Amino acid sequence: MSKIVVGLSGGVDSSVAAATLHHQGHEVIGLTLWLMKGKGQCCSEGMVDAAQLCEELGVPHHIVDSRDTFQANIVDYLVEGYQAGVTPLPCSQCNRTVKFGPMLDYARRELGAEAIATGHYARVRFNETTQRYELLRAVDRNKDQSYFLYDLTQEMLGSLHFPLGEQTKAETRQMAEQFGLHTAAKPESQDLCLIEHHGSMGQFLEKYLAPKPGDIVDTQGRILGRHTGVHNYTIGQRKGLGVAAAYPLYVVALDVGRNQVIVGDRASVHYPDCTVHRVNWVSAAPPTEPLSVTVQIRYRSTAVPATLVPLSAASETEGARVQLVFAEPQFGVTPGQAAVWYDGDRVLGGGIIEPLPVQARVDAALAQASAPT
Structure with a gap:
């Protein structure tokens, strides 16, 4: 059996991952990253639960102060993205730059371990x-978190254990009760720790970005209402616009330069393709020819058929770009979010959806609005 460092958030999933490996006879060491001050599953409350779990299991527990790393790689990244009119997805970047990479470095440098584990469902x-090591979807499709893990490296995958990947969430709860863990009945945490910490993304942004009112306009440039700041809106958004119209309105584009939120009908927010940058090929070598894949453009969306077209030389660096041509136009393709492509259960790779120039997005909206959906 081997020495495995288990990332502990204080939740039931990571608790069962640690307990499972411990009962299998591995030498388990708990590790909690201190990301933020205050309330939250991954912060003060979570650290207490993680420490109690390690006491129950009789294993060591380490806490690493990662607040500066989290601030630079996640908080600043989010604020800059919203200021630029995109909707950043912090989770995949956090997994690579804040969690898995630093955890593996700490495990090797300080604890003499070559393996790490988490409670992710993958x-x-x-x-x-x-x-090559391959990243696969979890058996429990309702809990599958492979979408957030596309940015991991081969080195990380080769050192990773996901003890919950072959089971369902219900089975995890049952195991927590069987192990007698105090986290067995702990409520489910938010998908995004910043929301859990601050209450909502809007409340988080209020701490960093001042209100900047401007006009809400349609795709013809007609003023329909006022907004509180383009950072409070996202492509495809319908609720909270505060604009009355004869038909439902959706956010089509965010014009930071003119401080405008541009809206249109639902058909206006369907897109036949998108360009993706900062591409990482996690399980496969990058292709040199177009490739048939299925793609998720958000965590809870269904994977849809698409053709992936390489736009840069075969490379595994963050400079790689691809175009995704969807078999059918997709609703609300949002700049800053991740597009992740699959071959069955295998995660081939993923990247960040690039923003279109505002006028190009408006032109696309006008074209889609006049076409059947």
Whole structure:
């Protein structure tokens, strides 16, 4: 059996991951990253629960102060993105730059361990033919978190254990009760820790961005109402616009330069394709020819068929770009969010959806508005 460092948030999932490995006979060491001050599953409350779990299991527990790293890589990244008129997805970046990378470094440097584990619902396997580690969807599709893990490296995958990947959330709860863990009945945490910490993304942004009122206009430039700041809106948003119209309105584009929120009908927010940058090929070598894949453009969306077209030389660096041409136009393709592509259960890769120039987005909206959906 091996020495495994388990990332502990204080929730039931990471608790069961640690308990499972401990009962299998591995030498388990708990590790909690201190990301933010105050209330939250990953902060003060979570650290107490993680420490109590390690006491129950009789294993060591380490806390690493990662607040500066989290501030620079996640908080600043979010604020800059919203200021620029995109809707950033922090989770995949957090997994690579704040969690898995630093955890693995700490495990090797300070604890003499070559393996780490978390309570994520995903799977890893080694492909003997390609000689690559592959990231797979979890067995429980309702809890599958592979979408957030596309940005991991081969080095990270080779050192990772996901003890919950082959089971359902209900089975995890049952195991927590069987193990007698105090976290067995702990409520489910938010998908985004910042929302759990601050109450909402709007309340988080209020701490960093002042209100900047401007006009809400339609795709013809006609003023329909006022907004509180473009950072409070996202592509495809319908609720909270405060504009009356004969038909439902959706956010089509965010014009930071003119401080305008541009809206249109639902058909205006369907897109036949998108360009993705900062691409990472997690399980496969980058292709040189177009590739048929299925794609998720948000965490809770269904994977849809698409053709992936490489736009840069075959590379595994963050400079790689691809175009995704959807089999059918997709609603609310949002700049700053992740597009993740799959071959069945295998995560091939992913990246960040690029913003279109405002006029190009408006032109696309006008074209879609006149076409059947």
